[in-house]
Amino acid sequence: MSVRNRVPVLLTRAGTASALTLAAVGGTLTLPGGATEAQAATAGVHAKALKIAASKKGSPYGWGAAGPHRFDCSGLTLYSFKKAGKSLPRTAQAQYNKTRHISAGHRSKGDLVFFRSGGSVYHVGIYAGANKVWHAPKTGDVVKLERIWTRSVSYGRVR
Structure with missing residues (x-):
């Protein structure tokens, strides 16, 4: 499963406004430890x-x-x-x-x-x-x- 496909699950778990805002504007989510x-x-x-x-x-x-x-x-x-x-x-x-x-x-x-x-x-x-x-x-x-x-x-x- 790609990072893009896991974003909804991550956002649900994170529940933060900044992550939701990022997803809403089509930004890229950088995960800790990711390149x-x-x-x-x-x-x-x-x-x-x-x-x-x-x-x-x-x-x-x-x-x-x-x-x-x-x-x-x-x-x-x-x-x-x-x-x-x-x-x-x-x-x-x-x-x-x-x-x-x-x-x-x-x-x-x-x-x-x-x-x-x-x-x-x-x-x-x-x-x-x-x-x-x-x-x-x-x-x-x-x-x-x-x-x-x-x-x-x-x-x-x-x-």
Whole structure:
């Protein structure tokens, strides 16, 4: 049953004038804990970017490469989000600067994982869940899924 079909039941239980007014004027009822349309759209972009990154498994690392067959770390994130409909700057540090920073406790699949040394970002990947990241590690390696190997990370959400 859709939220729209449950509105009469919810209104009966709520019995509040504001909810009735909202229903009478054809407004949208936002339920506590429910995602807004914008949040749902952003989650869809993140899921798509994650799927695109995963589809590049085994692609060789290439310094300065941004796909479609070779990638460096920020090239993989740039390519994945571009294909999902969002633009990112070219470097890991610039991507960090552009994202909304979030705590590890609020990270979600498709968020960016920024690897840090001191005050600088030196590497980026896409969070895959279960403390794993899709990334293009280094020269001689390939795009792969790997456990996050350090606690010196920050997370960012592409808007």
